[in-house]
Amino acid sequence: MFKRRLFTPGPTPVPESVMLRMAEPMIHHRNPEFTEILTRVNRNLQYLFQTAGPVLTLTCSGTGGVESTFVSLFSPGDTVIAVNGGKFGERWVAMPRVFGLNAVEVKVAWGSAPQPAEILAALRAHPEAKAVYLTHSETSTGAATDVRALAALIREHSQALVCVDGITAIGAHEFRFDEWGIDVCVTGSQKGLMIPPGLAFVALSARAVERVRTSTMPRFYLDLRRALAAYEKNDTPWTPAASLIIGVDAALEMIRTEGIEQVWRRHKRMATAVRAGVEALGLKLFSRDASYAVTPVWLPAGVEWKPFNALLKNTYGITVAGGQDEYTGKIFRISHLGYYDELDMVTVIAAVERSLHDCGWKCEPGAGVRAVQRSFMESAS
Amino acid sequence: MFKRRLFTPGPTPVPESVMLRMAEPMIHHRNPEFTEILTRVNRNLQYLFQTAGPVLTLTCSGTGGVESTFVSLFSPGDTVIAVNGGKFGERWVAMPRVFGLNAVEVKVAWGSAPQPAEILAALRAHPEAKAVYLTHSETSTGAATDVRALAALIREHSQALVCVDGITAIGAHEFRFDEWGIDVCVTGSQKGLMIPPGLAFVALSARAVERVRTSTMPRFYLDLRRALAAYEKNDTPWTPAASLIIGVDAALEMIRTEGIEQVWRRHKRMATAVRAGVEALGLKLFSRDASYAVTPVWLPAGVEWKPFNALLKNTYGITVAGGQDEYTGKIFRISHLGYYDELDMVTVIAAVERSLHDCGWKCEPGAGVRAVQRSFMESAS
Numbered sequence: 173m174f175k176r177r178l179f180t181p182g183p184t185p186v187p188e189s190v191m192l193r194m195a196e197p198m199i200h201h202r203n204p205e206f207t208e209i210l211t212r213v214n215r216n217l218q219y220l221f222q223t224a225g226p227v228l229t230l231t232c233s234g235t236g237g238v239e240s241t242f243v244s245l246f247s248p249g250d251t252v253i254a255v256n257g258g259k260f261g262e263r264w265v266a267m268p269r270v271f272g273l274n275a276v277e278v279k280v281a282w283g284s285a286p287q288p289a290e291i292l293a294a295l296r297a298h299p300e301a302k303a304v305y306l307t308h309s310e311t312s313t314g315a316a317t318d319v320r321a322l323a324a325l326i327r328e329h330s331q332a333l334v335c336v337d338g339i340t341a342i343g344a345h346e347f348r349f350d351e352w353g354i355d356v357c358v359t360g361s362q363k364g365l366m367i368p369p370g371l372a373f374v375a376l377s378a379r380a381v382e383r384v385r386t387s388t389m390p391r392f393y394l395d396l397r398r399a400l401a402a403y404e405k406n407d408t409p410w411t412p413a414a415s416l417i418i419g420v421d422a423a424l425e426m427i428r429t430e431g432i433e434q435v436w437r438r439h440k441r442m443a444t445a446v447r448a449g450v451e452a453l454g455l456k457l458f459s460r461d462a463s464y465a466v467t468p469v470w471l472p473a474g475v476e477w478k479p480f481n482a483l484l485k486n487t488y489g490i491t492v493a494g495g496q497d498e499y500t501g502k503i504f505r506i507s508h509l510g511y512y513d514e515l516d517m518v519t520v521i522a523a524v525e526r527s528l529h530d531c532g533w534k535c536e537p538g539a540g541v542r543a544v545q546r547s548f549m550e551s552a553s
Numbered sequence: 554m555f556k557r558r559l560f561t562p563g564p565t566p567v568p569e570s571v572m573l574r575m576a577e578p579m580i581h582h583r584n585p586e587f588t589e590i591l592t593r594v595n596r597n598l599q600y601l602f603q604t605a606g607p608v609l610t611l612t613c614s615g616t617g618g619v620e621s622t623f624v625s626l627f628s629p630g631d632t633v634i635a636v637n638g639g640k641f642g643e644r645w646v647a648m649p650r651v652f653g654l655n656a657v658e659v660k661v662a663w664g665s666a667p668q669p670a671e672i673l674a675a676l677r678a679h680p681e682a683k684a685v686y687l688t689h690s691e692t693s694t695g696a697a698t699d700v701r702a703l704a705a706l707i708r709e710h711s712q713a714l715v716c717v718d719g720i721t722a723i724g725a726h727e728f729r730f731d732e733w734g735i736d737v738c739v740t741g742s743q744k745g746l747m748i749p750p751g752l753a754f755v756a757l758s759a760r761a762v763e764r765v766r767t768s769t770m771p772r773f774y775l776d777l778r779r780a781l782a783a784y785e786k787n788d789t790p791w792t793p794a795a796s797l798i799i800g801v802d803a804a805l806e807m808i809r810t811e812g813i814e815q816v817w818r819r820h821k822r823m824a825t826a827v828r829a830g831v832e833a834l835g836l837k838l839f840s841r842d843a844s845y846a847v848t849p850v851w852l853p854a855g856v857e858w859k860p861f862n863a864l865l866k867n868t869y870g871i872t873v874a875g876g877q878d879e880y881t882g883k884i885f886r887i888s889h890l891g892y893y894d895e896l897d898m899v900t901v902i903a904a905v906e907r908s909l910h911d912c913g914w915k916c917e918p919g920a921g922v923r924a925v926q927r928s929f930m931e932s933a934s
Binding site for chain 2 (some may be wrong): 176178179182184185186191192194195196197198199201204231233234235236239265271272277360362368369370390391392393394401410411413414415416435439491493532
């Protein structure tokens with residue numbers, strides 16, 4: 173018996189019931205049956221983001237979703253401040269420059285989150301800034317940003333829009349778009365939403381909608397003005413990835429049934445338990461400011477990534493993510509984002525423990541799974 | 554018993570075996586299993602387009618696919634000639650203007666294809682034109698353009714790239730990218746490829762690849778330079794819609810098994826039979842230059858679109874497409890693009906005949922299906 177299990181921070185596993193919904197015969201995206209689905213999806217996305225405003229569904233990856241905000245909210249020459257603390261933050265600095273925006277980079281070390289003083293300094297140096305881009309959970313490093321505190325800070329000191337890359341955070345971390353004063357938040361389908369990749373979602377505040385109306389940036393496919401106009405009619409401007417939207421509908425029903433606060437609590441519990449397990453194996457965590465979506469871990473001395481990963485994958489059937497860029501071969505990343513329960517965390521740590529053991533790493537057999545189990549059993553659910 | 558059947562020119566029905574392949578557990582898009590799939594898809598897309606050059610897979614709709622060519626092959630101020638003979642041709646005139654290109658419109662009547670003299674006149678008036686955009690099969694009108702002849706004409710008289718919107722033509726009409734001297738062709742997943750929407754495919758000639766390298770247009774998500782670099786490694790620049798690519802893999806295997814020339818023949822036979830059926834019912838065809846993908850038909854006097862469509866849909870379970878823009882309520886469009894066989898054509902005409910009858914239209918019962926049947930039986934397969 174050989175079972176495969178996916179523990180990567182996007183794509184994440186798709187619930188079996190959602191896969192079967194997506195496998196139903198195609199329906200046309202301009203017919204009442206589909207409008208009914210999209211209407212429900214639009215409403216439930218508001219619940220997911222905790223907003224009363226529009227959440228637009230685009231057919232593209234998360235990168236396309238973030239691009240839609242750069243090309244739809246600003247005008248050439250505008251200044252935007254962007255935090256770069258990893259592979260994705262780096263992209264949110266490079267991308268606006270391509271479109272003629274003046275991107276001011278706030279660089280933070282990989283594995284760390286930006287501090288209030290760093291954001292404040294950038295705002296003071298650039299009072300003309302039209303927006304600040306924050307990455308809520310940086311997938312490449314597993315670092316989480318205190319978006320709530322920074323949003324309050326930005327709102328207090330400037331008129332800049334608070335823009336959040338919530339791609340691996342939405343559905344894992346507490347997030348209250350309206351209450352926290354967020355202006356823009358983007359997520360993708362293959363993350364906390366538990367469906368295959370191919371859709372991005374963009375939540376907009378009233379201030380952001382106003383900016384969409386005045387932006388002079390050239391854009392067409394990723395034009396949020398067109399997306400907003402279609403949204404008013406529970407429609408999309410271009411042919412949408414309809415089967416994925418049907419999947420999102422099913423996934424959002426699951427989230428509503430569980431309750432968003434319980435979804436957040438579950439992710440925090442899973443992240444905490446995985447970290448306890450990893451540390452009990454004698455390994456060191458990579459990030460100081462830990463995300464609840466993904467846990468990056470330093471490979472210990474004497475354990476090479478390639479044989480370790482080959483064991484995990486080919487012997488134990490577990491797919492995790494490796495490190496990126498300069499951390500390739502140095503860290504590995506265990507995802508606990510999306511369709512997982514507490515027992516899955518015992519499973520993944522069991523496989524990590526056995527693969528480490530097979531690589532010659534010494535630790536007390538069962539130490540990892542015991543620590544996971546204790547973490548769950550000794551904390552209130 | 555109430556069965557639903559889809560006869561729209563995108564989305565088209567998805568084969569059951571393909572739906573089940575897409576419903577298999579998620580795999581990660583940077584893992585060898587997926588690279589193997591994408592490598593096979595890349596090779597089979599070359600077969601579909603009949604090219605030895607690259608065919609890039611983008612996560613977006615067909616509109617995004619066409620945008621990728623405008624923003625990746627030209628530079629601001631460049632002139633492109635675009636044929637507008639329907640809703641999509643109209644878009645290929647509007648879109649380049651948004652990006653600062655000088656789009657010269659060749660307007661043809663809805664239902665007609667551009668004539669060689671019209672293209673030649675535009676080329677003579679605009680010798681600086683960098684490209685000519687043709688719509689092979691205009692979905693809104695069912696008119697087919699003689700791409701082969703026009704490509705030869707354009708190549709003879711200019712250096713302009715021959716760019717083809719093949720969105721509803723690929724897989725229905727004979728198309729030989731290399732042999733015919735095409736430079737750019739775009740298609741979408743929810744058409745002749747028989748899978749759900751969410752992917753676009755862009756074939757490029759060596760001349761087009763060269764233009765991608767020299768273009769100064771700002772672009773990021775839809776940048777074909779990045780897509781080409783990733784393609785060399787059988788990869789994609791951003792997270793792709795992996796489940797849809799797995800569907801394309803299964804669909805392309807079906808096309809290879811049937812053989813592309815037989816796929817083209819089947820579509821021609823189906824289109825011919827449907828037209829015979831429609832005319833036998835006393836109805837008039839909308840287009841002079843008929844596409845093999847979709848057949849638009851004038852609603853006869855006394856038959857209203859709304860009750861007719863309600864009968865087709867709610868009584869007979871058949872979804873067809875209505876008219877667009879000024880032809881809304883005046884025509885309806887029967888698709889025969891993708892996963893259909895000859896018996897399906899009998900089915901759709903049977904339902905059209907019964908709905909017309911229920912609307913009070915007079916014709917000999919069975920005349921439509923008899924004509925379809927005869928068309929198939931009296932012509933060589």
